[in-house]
Amino acid sequence: MTERPDRSPLTSPRSERVRKVAALAGRSARRKQGRFRIEGPQSVRSLLTHRPELTREVFLTERAAGAHAELVDLANRAGVPVQLVDEQILRALVRETAAAGPAGDGTAEASGALVSPQGVVAVGALPSEDPASAVAALAALAPAKAATVVVLHEVRDPGNVGALVRTADAAGADLVLLTRTCADPYSPKAVRAAAGSLFHLPVHTGAEIQDVLAQLAACSITAAATSGYADSELFSVELPTRIAWILGNEAHGLDRDTLGAAPLAVRIPLAGHAESLNVHTAATVCLFETLRQRQAGA
């Protein structure tokens, strides 16, 4: 993972180096290479600003280098090699191959291939998946101060995982923890949906839900879940100042054991005939209500 990048110019879209970046759409290739791919000026700017130490290489078209001179500056300051490539090579870097399918998140990725990286692609070092780091990050939060944690459990769609990271960031969450069965936040689709927020706030993967719940209790952070059957309504409850929203699977919500283990369950009022909210919408309502109450109380 610390091998020095090859700085020779990229001239063929079929070269080994190009194919290795394209292969990062697949989870197994990300693990094997210990790298992940970041696309588009907003995400790459965020990476270079907040996590320059993760950045291994930046690829830009000449046009993008002109339009986003600050990216070249940021990369230079971080000592990150910048490669100017032509449009054809840039497209090849983000080409989603059929091989990405069986690797685990291929089908959900397919749509993402149509999003243009606007001439900017970066490769970063893949943060390791470490169950202990999630628990340690909780323990490291300042005690007795307000805290908002977001725990994703069995959220399977990479687009949802990315969007949840972005919304958690916007609502001022301190930490996002993903259990082992979630989609990989470092898949290109998740990275795109996170729109740079993946590099703003600490995101830990590979956690075990039981360990997270135990550590939350030990840290006096109230685990909160949404349920259509809960007695308390979100807007009528005074939310604890140290809170962790536990968000579940897109189709099935939280499993019964996890829901039962959360000390706080709230119902989001549904005024129309809609049967439910999707996980990202529910999270948005809960996280911004948490922010509203915090602001009102401050």
Add this chain to the structure above:
Amino acid sequence: MTERPDRSPLTSPRSERVRKVAALAGRSARRKQGRFRIEGPQSVRSLLTHRPELTREVFLTERAAGAHAELVDLANRAGVPVQLVDEQILRALVRETAAAGPAGDGTAEASGALVSPQGVVAVGALPSEDPASAVAALAALAPAKAATVVVLHEVRDPGNVGALVRTADAAGADLVLLTRTCADPYSPKAVRAAAGSLFHLPVHTGAEIQDVLAQLAACSITAAATSGYADSELFSVELPTRIAWILGNEAHGLDRDTLGAAPLAVRIPLAGHAESLNVHTAATVCLFETLRQRQAGA
């Protein structure tokens, strides 16, 4: 559009009737046929419950008919023909063809082809696009009573349009209006994302933004927009009881003219480093804050 459906059994996935349903992924085919496609038990149940008069035909696999006997009952009661088809034909009904691309919403549709309709597909009569109906629907709202309207202007992604209809419904909106330049809410991807809400509340397409703004003013409904530059913060403002949230394009937000014409502009507080929220997230925050204030005031 009132021709009687062919009730003979469907035996070939390559038959003309199957191909016509598959073609409804494209906007031009929807207009030419005057029909649209609804997939999955939840959406079809909502269609048959709330808009049975729109339903032309329901296709079910034997397994789905067993698992969702209520759909067969609802269809029978509405006098809608039900066709039992095998799995292969059902898949062919929702197969997205390359031809859907140039029709206008093909690329954004592509990902949707991977979502399973769970053995249930229906065909409905396409509601006409009528700029006058949007304005008339506003005028028909009870005067001097609380009202929440959602106006989508230049929202281009069918998945976003569907999700916005679902969230508007869940938050108790009375009406959703789409301007002419929005994605078609009757594309399969939008219908799926709306999860049945498209049939719960009135949705009008083809509106002109100027006409909508003029009619809102005439009806004493305050047009409200979000802006990162607004002085007022959403959570500090007492929202008017008659309000229309005007939501803009995914990439550019609202154009300057429309933003300038909205009497109320609010800023959604962003606590993290996130630069912005996507349009659906912003709408969720605004609509549920509207609902919260309404409940608190009631």
